[in-house]
Amino acid sequence: MDNKSKDNTIDKINSIKEKYKIKNLKIISSAGKLGKVRNMGIVNSSGQWIAFIDADEIANPNWLNELMKKTKFYDLILGSINSLNPNYNFITKFFDLMYHESIEYLKNKKDITGGGTGNLLVNKKIFENGFYFDSNFPTAEDGDFCYRLYKRGYKFGYNEKAIIFHKMPDNMNHFFFFWKKMILGDLLVFKKHHDFYTLLRIIFNIFYFISLNYFKIYKKNNIISKLQFLLLGLTIFLHSLYVIFNPLILLNLKNKISRPK
Numbered sequence: 001m002d003n004k005s006k007d008n009t010i011d012k013i014n015s016i017k018e019k020y021k022i023k024n025l026k027i028i029s030s031a032g033k034l035g036k037v038r039n040m041g042i043v044n045s046s047g048q049w050i051a052f053i054d055a056d057e058i059a060n061p062n063w064l065n066e067l068m069k070k071t072k073f074y075d076l077i078l079g080s081i082n083s084l085n086p087n088y089n090f091i092t093k094f095f096d097l098m099y100h101e102s103i104e105y106l107k108n109k110k111d112i113t114g115g116g117t118g119n120l121l122v123n124k125k126i127f128e129n130g131f132y133f134d135s136n137f138p139t140a141e142d143g144d145f146c147y148r149l150y151k152r153g154y155k156f157g158y159n160e161k162a163i164i165f166h167k168m169p170d171n172m173n174h175f176f177f178f179w180k181k182m183i184l185g186d187l188l189v190f191k192k193h194h195d196f197y198t199l200l201r202i203i204f205n206i207f208y209f210i211s212l213n214y215f216k217i218y219k220k221n222n223i224i225s226k227l228q229f230l231l232l233g234l235t236i237f238l239h240s241l242y243v244i245f246n247p248l249i250l251l252n253l254k255n256k257i258s259r260p261k
C-alpha cells in the first residue's frame with residue numbers, strides 16, 4: 001500500500017520488482033488516514049493470512065515463516081520489534097530498551113490483550129466477519145482494532161523469533177512526535193470504549209516502561225548517561241501530562257497528526 005508518498009516509493013518498488021523478476025507483488029495507491037488505507041489493502045488481498053509491517057521497518061528474512069508457525073493456535077500473531085539504530089544516541093538507546101522490555105513482557109504474558117500493525121499477522125476470517133480498521137482514527141487505528149478483537153474473544157499469539165527492525169526517533173523533535181502520537185492514540189481508544197482497561201494502558205505507557213528502563217539504566221556507571229536519561233524521563237512525564245490535560249489537543253483529536261520534518 002502506498003499512501004500517496006512523495007519519495008518515489010512506487011518507482012523504487014517497480015525497479016526492485018523488475019530487477020528480481022517478482023511476479024506476485026501488487027502496488028495499490030490510496031490516500032487518507034491509515035485505517036482507510038489498510039482496509040483497502042485488506043479488500044484487495046487474496047490470502048488466508050494477512051501480514052502487516054510499516055514503511056519505516058525492515059523484516060528479518062525468516063519473519064513471515066516464524067509468524068506462520070503459530071497460525072494453528074491463534075487468530076492473530078504478534079512478532080518482536082527491535083531497534084534499527086539502537087546506539088545512535090541516548091534517545092535511540094532509550095527506545096531500544098523500551099522495545100526489549102516489550103519483548104520480555106509479551107514472552108511472559110499468557111493473555112495478550114492487543115497489539116499493533118508494526119509486526120502483526122491476522123487471519124482473513126476476522127475481516128470476513130466484519131472487523132476492519134476504524135478509518136476515522138488519525139492514529140492508533142491498530143490499537144483500537146486489536147482491542148475490539150480481544151473483547152470479542154479472538155486469541156492473540158506471540159513469536160519473539162518473528163523479528164522486524166524499526167527506525168527509532170533520533171532527535172527531540174521526532175521523539176516528541178512519537179510520544180505524543182502514542183498518548184493521543186491511547187486517549188482516542190479510551191474516548192471510544194470508555195473502559196477501565198484503556199485508562200490503565202495510558203498509565204502503563206507513561207510509567208511502566210519508563211520506570212523499568214530507568215532502573216536498568218541506573219545500573220550503569222556513566223554519570224552523563226544517568227543525567228541524560230533522568231532529563232529525558234522528566235521530559236516524557238511532563239509532556240505526557242501536557243498532552244493528556246491540554247484541552248486544545250483533546251478538541252483536535254480527530255485531526256490528522258502530521259509527522260515533523
